[in-house]
Amino acid sequence: MKQIIQLEELAMLLLSIYFFSTLYFAWWWFPVLILTPDLSMLGYAAGNKVGAIVYNFFHHKALAIGVYVLGCYLQNEIIQLTGIILFGHSSMDRLFGYGLKTFAGFKSTHLGEIGK
Numbered sequence: 001m002k003q004i005i006q007l008e009e010l011a012m013l014l015l016s017i018y019f020f021s022t023l024y025f026a027w028w029w030f031p032v033l034i035l036t037p038d039l040s041m042l043g044y045a046a047g048n049k050v051g052a053i054v055y056n057f058f059h060h061k062a063l064a065i066g067v068y069v070l071g072c073y074l075q076n077e078i079i080q081l082t083g084i085i086l087f088g089h090s091s092m093d094r095l096f097g098y099g100l101k102t103f104a105g106f107k108s109t110h111l112g113e114i115g116k
Helices: 002-021 029-033 036-046 048-058 060-072 077-095
Strands: 105-109
Touching: 002 029, 002 077, 029 077, 036 048, 036 077, 048 105, 060 077
Parallel strands: none
Antiparallel strands: none
């Protein structure tokens, strides 16, 4: 089952790369920005509960899709890019086994404990 989920997440990461290619940004922006959602880990400085809430907010695919759709509606490529990066990053994280966090701590995710 784990391999099926990884293939699905890989497909979504590739989809984000495709959607990025439809925008008028230089290719180097994608690798530069793909890790920016991890800045949300700074929420853990306020404790596990706040950290999990902040981290999960910026790693939730529904937010990413909503931001992208808003960018399409407003015809704003920067907002579209933001949605694509959020979506691609979340897919990449889940491809490597990093899921949404629980209140138990950073290593505890909806995909299981990180590193096991």
